[in-house]
Amino acid sequence: MTSPRSFPSDLCLDSPRLQLRPMRHADAAQWLAIMADPEVMRYWHHAPWQNLAEAESALAADREAYANGDQLKLGMYRRDNGELIGMVQLFNIDDVSRRGEIGYCLASAVQGRGYMDEALTCFIDYLAHTLHMRRLEGEIDPRNLGSARTLERQGFVLEGTLRARWCVAGELSDSGIYGLLLEPPVA
Numbered sequence: 001m002t003s004p005r006s007f008p009s010d011l012c013l014d015s016p017r018l019q020l021r022p023m024r025h026a027d028a029a030q031w032l033a034i035m036a037d038p039e040v041m042r043y044w045h046h047a048p049w050q051n052l053a054e055a056e057s058a059l060a061a062d063r064e065a066y067a068n069g070d071q072l073k074l075g076m077y078r079r080d081n082g083e084l085i086g087m088v089q090l091f092n093i094d095d096v097s098r099r100g101e102i103g104y105c106l107a108s109a110v111q112g113r114g115y116m117d118e119a120l121t122c123f124i125d126y127l128a129h130t131l132h133m134r135r136l137e138g139e140i141d142p143r144n145l146g147s148a149r150t151l152e153r154q155g156f157v158l159e160g161t162l163r164a165r166w167c168v169a170g171e172l173s174d175s176g177i178y179g180l181l182l183e184p185p186v187a
Contacts, residue, residue, distance in 0.1 A: 007069060007072050011072075015121070017078060018079060018115065018118055018119055018122070020075070020088060020122060021075060022063070022066055022074060022075065024059075025056065025059060025060075027075060029055070030084040031055045032052055032055035034086065034105065035048065040107065040108050043147065044105075044168070046168060070091070070093070071089060071090065073088075075087050085107045085110045086119070087103075088119050090102055090123075091103065092137075099135035099136065099137065100127075102127075102136050116150050120150065121154070124136065128183075134182055135179060136180045136182065138179075139176070139178075140176050141166075142176040143173070152178075154180065156179060157178060162174060
């Protein structure tokens with residue numbers, strides 16, 4: 001189903017070290033390298049990818065969801081060398097409530113260098129000031145302390161835990177639900 005919203009076909013957000021833009025088919029091999037990494041995928045709700053076809057299929061689905069206005073997924077590219085190092089996304093968008101869920105991932109080789117904070121600061125600014133989102137939500141595995149700290153640095157607050165929410169490779173995991181109000185609620 002096509003959404004009433006649309007995203008610019010040439011969207012590109014710049015931060016000091018990063019460029020955020022929709023991923024292209026040509027990015028499939030770099031995207032696979034990230035999504036096949038067991039360290040990156042440790043706390044995801046699906047297993048690491050195994051082959052290039054998975055990356056190509058996911059990128060095609062992402063492009064369709066972007067074109068339909070259902071999801072805003074942007075690759076994170078280093079400005080110094082053009083390398084794809086991760087992504088940020090907005091999905092499960094509710095136009096009436098002006099809320100959506102964010103997701104993100106970062107290549108293990110560049111974790112701990114502030115790239116995700118930089119990308120999320122830029123992305124959330126766009127969501128707040130251009131898309132006029134009121135509320136953002138993030139769902140993480142509570143064992144992923146790095147991701148919890150990342151959300152908290154952006155101002156997100158842990159609002160609850162959904163117990164035994166996901167089963168991946170026979171392992172059950174909880175979900176921590178974080179929320180960020182981008183504007184105060186009207187009483």
